[in-house]
Amino acid sequence: MNEVRLGIVGLGRLGKRHAQNLHYRVPGANLVAACSVVSDELTWAKDELGVNKTYESYDDLLADPEIDAVFLVSTSSVHAQQIKAGLAAGKHVFSEKPMGVTIEECLDVEKVVAAAPDLHFQLGFVRRFDPSLAYAKKKIEEGLIGEPFLVRAQTVDTDEFAEFQIKFVPTSGGIFMDMNSHDIDLARWFIGSEIKSVYAIGGSYVHPGFAEVNDADNTVALCRFEDGKMAVISASRTAFHGHDTHTEITGSKGILKIGMRANKNRVEIFDSVGARVECVQDFYERFQEGFLLEAQSFVKGIQSGEKPAIIAKDGTKATEVGFALTTSFKEKRVVEL
Amino acid sequence: MNEVRLGIVGLGRLGKRHAQNLHYRVPGANLVAACSVVSDELTWAKDELGVNKTYESYDDLLADPEIDAVFLVSTSSVHAQQIKAGLAAGKHVFSEKPMGVTIEECLDVEKVVAAAPDLHFQLGFVRRFDPSLAYAKKKIEEGLIGEPFLVRAQTVDTDEFAEFQIKFVPTSGGIFMDMNSHDIDLARWFIGSEIKSVYAIGGSYVHPGFAEVNDADNTVALCRFEDGKMAVISASRTAFHGHDTHTEITGSKGILKIGMRANKNRVEIFDSVGARVECVQDFYERFQEGFLLEAQSFVKGIQSGEKPAIIAKDGTKATEVGFALTTSFKEKRVVEL
Amino acid sequence: MNEVRLGIVGLGRLGKRHAQNLHYRVPGANLVAACSVVSDELTWAKDELGVNKTYESYDDLLADPEIDAVFLVSTSSVHAQQIKAGLAAGKHVFSEKPMGVTIEECLDVEKVVAAAPDLHFQLGFVRRFDPSLAYAKKKIEEGLIGEPFLVRAQTVDTDEFAEFQIKFVPTSGGIFMDMNSHDIDLARWFIGSEIKSVYAIGGSYVHPGFAEVNDADNTVALCRFEDGKMAVISASRTAFHGHDTHTEITGSKGILKIGMRANKNRVEIFDSVGARVECVQDFYERFQEGFLLEAQSFVKGIQSGEKPAIIAKDGTKATEVGFALTTSFKEKRVVEL
Amino acid sequence: MNEVRLGIVGLGRLGKRHAQNLHYRVPGANLVAACSVVSDELTWAKDELGVNKTYESYDDLLADPEIDAVFLVSTSSVHAQQIKAGLAAGKHVFSEKPMGVTIEECLDVEKVVAAAPDLHFQLGFVRRFDPSLAYAKKKIEEGLIGEPFLVRAQTVDTDEFAEFQIKFVPTSGGIFMDMNSHDIDLARWFIGSEIKSVYAIGGSYVHPGFAEVNDADNTVALCRFEDGKMAVISASRTAFHGHDTHTEITGSKGILKIGMRANKNRVEIFDSVGARVECVQDFYERFQEGFLLEAQSFVKGIQSGEKPAIIAKDGTKATEVGFALTTSFKEKRVVEL
Secondary structure, eight states, X not given: OOOEEEEEEOOSHHHHHHHHIIIIIOTTEEEEEEEOSOHHHHHHHHHHHOOOEEESOHHHHHHOTTOOEEEEOSOGGGHHHHHHHHHHTTOEEEEESOSOSSHHHHHHHHHHHHTOTTSOEEEEOGGGGSHHHHHHHHHHHXXXXXXXXXXXXXXXXXXXXXXXXXXXXXXXXXXXXXXXXXXXHHHHHHHOSOEEEEEEEEEOXXXXXXXXXXXXXXXXXXXXXXXXXXXXXXXXXXXXXXXXXXXXXXXXXXXXXXXXXXBSSSEEEEETTEEEEOBOOSHHXXXXXXXXXXXXXXXXXXXXXXXXXXXXXXXXXXXXXXXXXXXXXXHTSOEEO | OOOEEEEEEOOSHHHHHHHHIIIIIOTTEEEEEEEOSOHHHHHHHHHHHOOOEEESOHHHHHHOTTOOEEEEOSOGGGHHHHHHHHHHTTOXXXXXXXXXXXXXXXXXXXXXXXXXXXXXXXXXXXXXXXXXXXXXXXXXXXXXXXXXXXXXXXXXXXXXXXXXXXXXXXXXXXXXXXXXXXXXXXXXXXXXXXXXXXXXXXXXXSOXXXXXXXXXXXXXXXXXETTSOEEEEXXXXXXXXXXXXXXXXXXXXXXXXXXXXXXXXXEEEEETTEEEEXXXXXXXXXXXXXXXXXXXXXXXHHHHOOOOSSOHHHHHHHHHHHHHHHHHHHHTSOEEO | OOOEEEEEEOOSHHHHHHXXXXXXXXXXXXXXXXXXXXXXXXXXXXXXXXXXXXXXXXXXXXXXXXXXXXXXXXXXXXXXXXXXHHHXXXXXXXXXXXXXXXXXXXXXXXXXXXXXXXXXXEEEOGGGGSHHHHHHHHXXXXXXXXXXXXXXXXXXXXXXXXXHHGGGXXXXXXXXXXXXXXXXXXXXXXXXXXXXXXXXXXXXXXXXXXXXXXXXXXXXXXXXXXXXXXXXXXXXXXXXXXXXXXXXXXXXXXXXXXXXXXXXXXXXXXXXXXXXXXXXXXXXHHHHHHHHHHHHHHHHHHHHXXXXXXXXXHHHHHHHHHHHHHHHHHHTSOEEO | OOOXXXXXXXXXXXXXHHHHIIIIIOTTEEEEEEEOSOHHHHXXXXXXXXXXXXXXXXHHHHHOTTOOXXXXXXXXXXXXXXXXXXHHTTOEEEEESOSOSSHHHHHHHHHHHHTOTTSOEEEEOGGGGSHHHXXXXXXXXXXXXXXXXXXXXXXXXXXXXXHHHGGGHHHHTOHHHHHSHHHHHHHHHHHOSOEEEEEEEEEOSSOHHHHHTTOOSEEEXXXXXXTSOEEEEEEEEEESSOOXXXXXXXXXXXXXXXXXXXXXXXXXEEETTEEEEOBOOSHHHHHHHHHHHHHHHHHHHHHHOOOOSXXXXXXXXXXXXXXXXXXXXXXXXXXXX
């Protein structure tokens, strides 16, 4: 199969990891270009990965005819615009979530994607590529737990960075937009229909600073799907044990739980505090295999022409439900979609 | 200390177990009388436990001056009335939950209890006596997890009896009244304040018969406390692994989870289906130590004159929140208390 | 059934617990007498449990015609003699392990027991009454794991008392005699045949004082049964997490593991050290249900005349294998029985 | 750093996986050549991985000056000879275990390795690269469990292939040589000294065919180190739950256990058989990350000139102890090394 020549856009912490995956571990991928407004990041790409083409401007990168695909790990607020420009320039596009920060942006992207049926567009809902969550999905499709009707999904971050995050609330869109988009996507994926109404509660139980910017540090929400099925979606910024994103799917014949103890590895420690496992500390430690598999899926999708499993509508729905949750929380009422 | 002479009222499945505990395993207790409208049950009490005084009428039992306390394991609908009559007759009273099936009944009981300060009244919120839940409470009071702000509590029953239960919905009051009263009580106990608003969803995902009587086989609810703290309360009648009542308390410094795998015992089985534990199959298997400890606490409370930890108001609140959950579910709206 | 009138002998820490079980929780038992050379212990029995007959002399207790059975929780070195005297006096006898501290003593007891077929004799291999180990036995008998051929059994104590125990080595008989008798019994019970050869190694890895008295603080031993089956038996006096007595039985179709994490209860703690359970801290915390069930079994056995499951030969074998392990360890060679 | 040009030797099941790792996922590696006597395997290398140089003869491969290193995944019986020839030809050498099938072969390899200090030689004790076992090692070096003095290590394979393996016993060297070499290596690695005496028992409990060729399907062995520390090493060919290679290290301050439930992934299943995890099914599923990390370590070692962590002596010792265990089992006696 033909090699896919890629340009990565954004080389922050996660961008660097994507770049390393694309360079070292994705069959068929050739990371030929990098784009960033931070010159140190471009230097890193050149020195560490031998990426020869470096661009400060996204437009210049798009103008390069020797690039087949762009891999967007840029700031959330520019995703929609960069996706559209990328497709317009005839590039395949991978974008980190969110697809857009407004519903209008998302719907716009949906249209542009629909108008470019020969280009591969994939959105970074990485958890769908996590081996454990993918295994759960496969088992459900095989009928192991019968018909799924309830999903519980949570994203829990360590307390360490909570105070620091308070200042980003205005741009991140708040806890539901920032932390629950993957949970929303998983709930839709496992249930297989659309969320019709939501109700969210929460508070600033540990860091009052979140309340001051009309946000929360811990939240829980109920979602009702159009066919009456349910999801419980929660978020916490204040854990001490680690990054904890467990997911639980209840069906008519059984239950699957994924990631309940957030184990760092297979080591158990027996000492004066009892019998314990240490936990993963951040989303990358938890989902590193997923990040690799999603990049491999993107490149293989371009080569094979197979339609991506995650489509633009998934991005729109995650944003839409995120807004509904935020509204419900702020207005203390059930919100219908 | 003086021996406490008890009369048990109701000798169904749970009543028999209470009777055995009182007869064999509660220091200071002397089970002298039994009351039931089912003559076989009285015969059982006589033959198995040597209970000599048997009554078909509760009034006759109350008239017996050689009985210090009554232990009510009768039908829910008569609890309030029997509590009041018992206290009026000068007996100490233990009653299984619920305290009453209407809020009026509960408030009535509260008044009667308040008017009899020398009599010991204890309500059967058995989970507070479960060694694991009690240990969690103690650890929280010691500060292990900081300030608790979120409780998740669930009651899950096996699917085996679901179809059978459909016909009892009209008298049981539905899934929230029937299954969540302990969860409501635990949430209040761990959070330490009162629930102000609730929102519940659910459906008949496995047994359509529940929908036909305007009930559900699986539900989830969000509760907001007056100080903004949260509880997620859920119920399921359709589990295949066993009776599963786990509880989770999140605080500002850590999380406690109680009963996450519902282990039957300490045995792990490694065979062709993987590595597994078998699960407890019903509430009695799960809470048998709690049932014993609550009976011991009742008798000790009578002897010592110490105020019971569980008071009439706890019973009222459980009923009140149960009604609010039911209303929320049926009317699909947030209900304020 | 007739009430069984019991006299307890020895009221140290474990004796007190046995006494409380017999007084409060064993149907059919009437604890009427206590015997101890420590007057405080007799006072305790009188004050706490209302035991009216107190004896400083075991012979005097045996002379009391209103006692049906003796319950020996005395010093190991007097067990054999007290068992024989008890049976000679026509009393049913329960004795804590070991049955004797020499093989001669054990064989002697076997003879005396055989000569008194109408008296009930039961030895305190309490682990056979542990609900989890008993459940494992039942499942094996039902064929769940096929034919068992390998048992791993360990007794692990906390380090806290290790230094203190060094001075008792001369009387306790050393680590194999002191700590492994239950493990030996479990291995024989699960495998169902007799140990023919043993090989033991060990050392004083934490407390050099054990080496000075020719003992060890940690040991492991291999046992080969007469039919070629195997056991791995180990002991440790130096654990920091708790008392840890797990047992593992491998069969031709599966494996059972009992007590692998030594959980104190059903509580899991998630905090800055990870996700953990606390562990049981001593043998009584681990086996309290077993202690109750074995006392109930003893009394029920007397009433029903059913032969006890644990017989004198079990006591002899535990002592015999314990000696063989000690010899193997000291002489660094395989010892044939 | 300079790219390392590699030739792989042997492309059976494990060889193919090593080849894929070297081609796709090892920074700095260039898999330029493949050697096999099976022409299909060479076709596979060409078609799947674009390996242009294919050799039927190992000597021809060694004669190629454009190859820097050989990666041996050939039959055990030719390892020693191929290692020596590779080093003699001036190539860096990675070899799968065992280093040799006789002690003489191993000592010979040690000499040749010592005589080629500028060439990188690494032996495939993959478990040392497993993230969990490596994490345990790191924690021990940091002092988490004090001084380690007891290692339990086991290799357990599924029953599925047991019957099939009986015919390979004559060439594989039997269960201790075939299955325990990694366990021996781990025990030496964690304890940090050499094994001085061993005692092994076992039997053919499930497949009598093993006994007929003087081998066993399940074994357990005790190893005493020169400083008196201990290891328990066991093997089973008859598991039904999966491939189970757990390792446990006891130290003076705590215990580490690695891989106790052999979880396939992070999914827990709750259904009619209880609460369970599925288990990994073979060594590759368990150690796939280790295989990748060891290949990366090999290439990085060549580039950096750093001495490998696993040296020729480690290979000799594993073989030596494997022979001692076999002798002990066959002759039913303690064997001194």
